[in-house]
Amino acid sequence: xxxxxxxATRAAYQAGEFLLKSLPGQSQVRYxxxxxxxPQSPADKGAEDIIFSIIGGAFPGHGFISEERGKIDAASDxxxxxxxxxxxxxxxxxxxxxxxxxALLYREEEMLGVVYNPLVDEMFTAVKGNGAYLNDIRxxxxxxxxxxxxxxxxxxxxxxxxxxxxxxxKNFVCLVxxxxxxxxxxxTALDLCSVACGRFDGFCIVGNSIWDYAAGSLIVTExxxxxxxxxxxxxxxxxxxxxxxxxxxxxxxxILKCFAEVK
Numbered sequence: 493x494x495x496x497x498x499x500a501t502r503a504a505y506q507a508g509e510f511l512l513k514s515l516p517g518q519s520q521v522r523y524x525x526x527x528x529x530x531p532q533s534p535a536d537k538g539a540e541d542i543i544f545s546i547i548g549g550a551f552p553g554h555g556f557i558s559e560e561r562g563k564i565d566a567a568s569d570x571x572x573x574x575x576x577x578x579x580x581x582x583x584x585x586x587x588x589x590x591x592x593x594x595a596l597l598y599r600e601e602e603m604l605g606v607v608y609n610p611l612v613d614e615m616f617t618a619v620k621g622n623g624a625y626l627n628d629i630r631x632x633x634x635x636x637x638x639x640x641x642x643x644x645x646x647x648x649x650x651x652x653x654x655x656x657x658x659x660x661x662k663n664f665v666c667l668v669x670x671x672x673x674x675x676x677x678x679x680t681a682l683d684l685c686s687v688a689c690g691r692f693d694g695f696c697i698v699g700n701s702i703w704d705y706a707a708g709s710l711i712v713t714e715x716x717x718x719x720x721x722x723x724x725x726x727x728x729x730x731x732x733x734x735x736x737x738x739x740x741x742x743x744x745x746x747i748l749k750c751f752a753e754v755k
Contacts (some may be wrong), residue, residue, distance in 0.1 A: 493604060493619045496551075496596055500572075500606045500650035503546040504592045507539040507576055508610030513641040514538065515586065529567045534582050536560055537585075539592060541577035547572055547594075549727045559703045569595045569629055572727075579679035593681040597708035600730045605714075607709035616711050617687040624688050624715035629708060632742035633717040634690035639750075642693035642743050645675045645683040650697025656734065662754040663696060663722075680736075684708025687738050688715035694739035694747055698722065702729060705736050720744070722751045 514535040540560045554565035558574040572594065579582055579590030588611050596604040607616040608679075616631075618624040624631050636642050644667055649656045650702040668674045675692070677683055680700055686692040688711045697705075706729050709719050720723070721735035737747060 493622075495634075496604055497617060498735065499547055499550045499619065500594045500596065500604060501608075503543045504594055504606050504615065506512035507542045507592045508608045511544055511577060511583070511590065511592070512610050513534055515583065533577070533580060535583065536580060540574060543574055543576055543592070543594065547574075557702060559701065569599045571600075573597060573703050573706040574708075575681065578681040579677075579703060580679045585685060586677070589677055589679055589682065590683075591679055591681045592709045595701065595710065595729075597706070597729070600728075602706065602710040602729050605710035606706050607685050607711065609615065609682060609685075614685075616688065616706075616708075618688075618711040618714040620710065620714070622714070626685075626689055630714050631689040633687060633712070633715050634693050635742070636693045636740060637742045639743050639746040640672060641671050642671045643673050643675070643691075643706070644685065644747075645669045645677060645692045645695040646676070647676065647680050647697030648696075649697075651699065654676065654699060656657075659698060659722075663751055666750040666754045667747070668697075670746075678733045680704040681708045684712050684736075684738055686718055687740065688712045690740070693743055694737070696722070696737045697734075698735045698745070700734055700736065705729070709738065710735065710737045717741055718744050720748070722748070722754050724748050 553568045553572040556564040575593040592608045594606045605618045683695045718741035719738045
């Protein structure tokens with residue numbers, strides 16, 4: 493895994509440097525099927541090209557799942573899951589919170605996760621069974637036990653007409669009422685990492701894609717956190733109904749109860 497981690501962090505660093513250089517002058521934006529709610533900037537593809545070049549050059553037989561190119565099958569049991577710019581809306585508005593996210597799956601199991609925030613030079617990493625780290629210093633989730641003393645984060649799906657969006661509104665009302673405070677930062681990968689290092693006590697989202705949470709979910713569990721779907725079922729990166737509830741483990745049941753009540 494050390495070789496995989498070295499390549500992944502190098503790819504994340506270089507993609508992050510590219511994003512920083514692209515930030516001041518970026519202007520061209522196109523939109524995906526959800527219209528203005530789901531934009532894409534040229535920086536998305538530029539950062540992804542860098543990642544593909546580095547990882548593909550080091551491991552030419554591996555498969556890929558990425559936001560911009562979709563799924564690229566290969567004979568290998570290894571698949572890289574890539575989000576070159578998590579927080580595109582933040583990026584195009586120059587709201588300074590976005591990240592590069594890279595995960596490695598082996599036969600559909602998460603083995604490695606890397607999330608890099610180039611704005612503050614924070615590299616979150618995890619290898620399955622070896623803990624989670626921020627800039628090579630081991631991290632752990634928070635010790636908060638009460639929901640009313642918890643700082644939470646939440647994400648929303650792009651499709652405003654979806655069942656997932658309606659459920660998110662109900663969850664938001666419950667959590668903003670029951671928690672100490674609730675944030676919506678616009679980067680699933682960084683929100684998960686903030687749970688991992690104890691900045692947030694919990695985070696939830698429904699309707700995201702695998703590249704949004706593949707790396708961050710492993711970092712949370714390796715930091716001692718807990719991840720399930722909204723019913724409390726075990727989380728699996730390839731089969732979780734796109735529901736992600738990540739917490740320090742101590743407030744998990746309280747949030748599940750909240751979700752059950754509003755549903």
